[in-house]
Amino acid sequence: MKTTKKIKKVKKKKKLKGEMSKKEKAEYVKAAEQTRSHTCHWPGCKEQIPPAMWGCKPHWFKVPRKLRGPLWDAFRPGQEIDMNPSQAYLEAADKIQRWIKKYGED
Numbered sequence: 438m439k440t441t442k443k444i445k446k447v448k449k450k451k452k453l454k455g456e457m458s459k460k461e462k463a464e465y466v467k468a469a470e471q472t473r474s475h476t477c478h479w480p481g482c483k484e485q486i487p488p489a490m491w492g493c494k495p496h497w498f499k500v501p502r503k504l505r506g507p508l509w510d511a512f513r514p515g516q517e518i519d520m521n522p523s524q525a526y527l528e529a530a531d532k533i534q535r536w537i538k539k540y541g542e543d
């Protein structure tokens with residue numbers, strides 16, 4: 438009995454470290470709530486979105502898949518709480534902003 442508990446604890450720890458599977462990560466973001474004021478990262482968009490998300494749905498899907506992928510991979514569940522995203526995440530987010538400046542229209 439005790440062993441099962443231990444395994445569960447380790448699993449939880451792993452999750453907090455951001456070692457979720459892709460499916461778990463998708464579920465985490467999908468279930469994320471509006472815990473504080475946080476707007477879509479598309480320039481000029483005032484849509485309120487959960488801090489675990491990059492942007493509102495219409496804008497997120499305007500971003501090319503090849504730019505969304507790296508951002509998604511670099512996203513660490515919990516970074517929206519401790520406000521400490523990785524360098525990889527920041528770079529991926531920066532690439533998206535540069536793409537929007539060049540090709541995005543609103």
Ligand SMILES: [Zn+2]
Nearest residue numbers: 477482493496
């Ligand atoms: Zn938006």
